Amino acid sequence: MALVARLLVVDDDPRIRHLLELLLSGAGHQVVLADSAKAALEHLRKETPDLILLDIMMPDMDGLTLLGRIRAVRRLAKVPVIMFTGGGKELEGPSRALGADLFLEKPVSGRRLKEVVENLLAWEGYVLPGGERVNSLEEVGSRLRHALPEEARFKLLWRKTASRRALLQNLLAKGWTEALLRRILPGEYDLYDLLGHLAFGWPLVPLRERAARVQDPRLASHLEAYLEEKRLPLEGNGLLEELAQALYA
Known part of the structure; x- marks a missing residue:
């Protein structure tokens, strides 16, 4: 790429x-x-x-x-x-x-x-946190899996504000958020999907496709604000927790 x-x-x-x-x-x-x-x-x-x-x-x-x-x-x-x-x-x-x-x-x-x-x-390949360069996305995924919980637990943790915040802080401290969003697979993807794609082989879902999955207009309005501001995945109150459940189920 x-x-x-x-x-x-x-x-x-x-x-x-x-x-x-x-x-x-x-x-x-x-x-x-x-x-x-x-x-x-x-x-x-x-x-x-x-x-x-x-x-x-x-x-x-x-x-x-x-x-x-x-x-x-x-x-x-x-x-x-x-x-x-x-x-x-x-x-x-x-x-x-x-x-x-x-x-x-x-x-x-x-x-x-x-x-x-x-x-x-x-050079051919990808830059990981700390400046290490690898030649394939498979090698990226291998390194990333060591920085994440096992797959089922990762899904559960992401759906709750406190545990999602902790995951994000950990990934940010290690340099993974910037590496993923800007250096490895840049594009209109949610960080959750990028992590899952590289570490666990999930398909990549464009942000707009995720938006289309949300039928509740209250949730859709929050998602639209999120997309426009291009923030990291949502954190917040119970309504945003409901949005996370709808998005990441």
């Missing part, structure tokens, strides 16, 4: 940021721009890009320091990082020592940059 790569570009020069955005978005990637190390860290606290392009010479925090902080986070430890700078070839050694995958000196041609980005992204 081909995925659109999510790239983070970190550079304090607005001209370079603009050029890189045009070049990489034109190649079909989703590009997020950060004008400082601080802005990059704020983004990385919430997101895990597929690749980071990082300038070294920046005023608030240099790229080498930022790279060290990135590699210290387990979730980000294996995200490919391209260091690029006009500061000189002597910075390549420290960049490599801190975990950079590639070092480029400015100026870099658009053709060369697209080539190295595609090469770093051209």
